[in-house]
Amino acid sequence: MKKLLSTLLVLSFYVHAFAQEELLAQIEDPVQRNEKVTGAFKSTRVINAHSIEMLAKHNLDFRVMHRFGFVSDGIKQLFGLDVASFRMSFDYGITDDFTVGIGRSTFRKELDLFAKARLLHQTRGTRNIPISLVIVGGTTLWTEESFAAVKPSVSDRMAYYVQLLAGRKFSDKFSFQLSPILVHSNMPVNPTEDQTIVALGGGGRFKVSKRIAITFDYHHAFGTLDEIHTDPISAGIDIETGGHVFQLQFSNATGMNERAYITQTTGQFFRGDIRFGFNLSRMFHLGSK
Amino acid sequence: MKVFIVLFFLLASFFDGRCQQKKLFTKNGIVTFYSKAPIENIEAHNNKLLSVWDMATGKVEFSVLMKGFEFEKALMQEHFNENYMESDKFPKAIFKGIIREPVNSFLVKDGTFNVTVSGTLTLHGVTKEVNVPATISIKNNEISAASTFSVKLADYNIKVPRIVKNNISNIILIKVIIPSYQPLGS
Numbered sequence: 001m002k003k004l005l006s007t008l009l010v011l012s013f014y015v016h017a018f019a020q021e022e023l024l025a026q027i028e029d030p031v032q033r034n035e036k037v038t039g040a041f042k043s044t045r046v047i048n049a050h051s052i053e054m055l056a057k058h059n060l061d062f063r064v065m066h067r068f069g070f071v072s073d074g075i076k077q078l079f080g081l082d083v084a085s086f087r088m089s090f091d092y093g094i095t096d097d098f099t100v101g102i103g104r105s106t107f108r109k110e111l112d113l114f115a116k117a118r119l120l121h122q123t124r125g126t127r128n129i130p131i132s133l134v135i136v137g138g139t140t141l142w143t144e145e146s147f148a149a150v151k152p153s154v155s156d157r158m159a160y161y162v163q164l165l166a167g168r169k170f171s172d173k174f175s176f177q178l179s180p181i182l183v184h185s186n187m188p189v190n191p192t193e194d195q196t197i198v199a200l201g202g203g204g205r206f207k208v209s210k211r212i213a214i215t216f217d218y219h220h221a222f223g224t225l226d227e228i229h230t231d232p233i234s235a236g237i238d239i240e241t242g243g244h245v246f247q248l249q250f251s252n253a254t255g256m257n258e259r260a261y262i263t264q265t266t267g268q269f270f271r272g273d274i275r276f277g278f279n280l281s282r283m284f285h286l287g288s289k
Numbered sequence: 290m291k292v293f294i295v296l297f298f299l300l301a302s303f304f305d306g307r308c309q310q311k312k313l314f315t316k317n318g319i320v321t322f323y324s325k326a327p328i329e330n331i332e333a334h335n336n337k338l339l340s341v342w343d344m345a346t347g348k349v350e351f352s353v354l355m356k357g358f359e360f361e362k363a364l365m366q367e368h369f370n371e372n373y374m375e376s377d378k379f380p381k382a383i384f385k386g387i388i389r390e391p392v393n394s395f396l397v398k399d400g401t402f403n404v405t406v407s408g409t410l411t412l413h414g415v416t417k418e419v420n421v422p423a424t425i426s427i428k429n430n431e432i433s434a435a436s437t438f439s440v441k442l443a444d445y446n447i448k449v450p451r452i453v454k455n456n457i458s459n460i461i462l463i464k465v466i467i468p469s470y471q472p473l474g475s
Contacts, residue, residue, distance in 0.1 A: 023341040023350045027314045039371045056363030172377055209371045242453045243364060285362045
């Protein structure tokens with residue numbers, strides 16, 4: 001009897017002591033919180049293509065994108081650096097899930113407008129959403145002077161695109177997205193080309209350090225395009241420094257809006273027709289969160 | 290005999306429950322931190338600080354989720370979690386300490402008392418010993434507490450790249466406020 005009592009006593013002390021050890025455990029919520037996965041990509045563009053990342057509400061992203069000439073042009077053109085194609089754009093986050101943007105490219109003096117909405121946001125926790133789903137719709141208008149016998153109308157100069165982005169941040173380091181796109185040009189560059197081109201693409205990033213990541217994106221167009229037109233392939237490095245993101249890349253695409261890089265990329269990437277290029281993104285914070 | 294054992298257990302658990310009454314807790318503590326640097330000042334808040342205080346032993350514990358800190362700029366918040374605190378790897382900051390002074394004898398009438406809390410702060414996966422000054426106030430039977438201290442980022446293996454060294458201070462000022470401790474019922 002005494003033995004039993006003392007055992008119980010020791011046991012109750014033990015339980016008591018144990019309870020004291022874990023003070024925080026007594027009030028911590030055992031249920032895991034839902035947590036939105038952020039930072040799948042460093043920037044709202046993988047390289048040429050939109051990424052599943054959105055601008056935060058009231059953030060203005062001023063982007064300068066440059067593509068030089070082909071490295072294969074050799075020393076006479078300083079490996080392409082003498083030739084430059086340029087796109088400048090302003091993107092603005094109206095809400096955390098809705099971004100609009102306007103851009104202008106030197107290539108065909110083309111204007112572009114887009115709206116981008118996040119339909120699903122990758123989430124961990126009790127409500128598990130494995131992917132982020134984003135839809136982008138946009139229109140382009142080239143304003144370069146035409147020397148054609150019949151002058152193109154404004155509508156002839158326009159094109160439209162809609163793109164779906166389905167991506168996932170698989171780990172701290174690796175993210176990947178699929179980006180099917182439909183581009184409709186009212187008047188393709190060459191009349192033998194299809195007005196509507198569907199392309200399937202993908203993009204990814206691999207973080208090598210906290211602030212540096214390797215990126216790639218690729219699209220394959222289905223439909224009839226001129227023989228000289230090829231699939232846009234790009235590989236690059238993202239470098240993040242506070243409010244700036246520098247994206248340095250090698251790509252065969254000249255144009256930097258969706259119509260241009262899907263339907264008007266020339267050059268064989270694997271035969272040295274590669275352009276050096278960079279995107280510079282500067283984030284401005286307007287208004288309160 | 291069996292009845293006796295059951296009675297003993299009941300009694301034991303009753304005493305246990307009595308002891309637990311001496312514990313206080315909150316889930317709504319406020320942590321604010323400040324970084325003052327030549328180019329910009331950064332400030333972030335988190336009002337979901339957990340704290341438990343065992344008055345019998347003087348032990349206090351605090352825990353806060355890093356992702357719960359809110360910044361003025363969304364990009365700062367992203368960089369805080371992704372680049373500096375690595376919040377996916379180290380989701381919480383935890384302080385476990387003991388109040389040096391015999392507080393229980395103070396807390397019989399209204400007033401504010403200065404105390405020192407000694408313990409360990411775990412941040413970004415690094416645990417360091419710290420001594421923190423704090424004040425404990427009692428008014429109309431309600432107990433509140435506050436503390437201000439600073440941490441060196443280098444102590445917790447948080448690296449600030451040279452390019453942003455004028456944006457982020459090496460020493461971060463931390464303010465902790467517990468508006469009201471509640472008794473922890475079991």
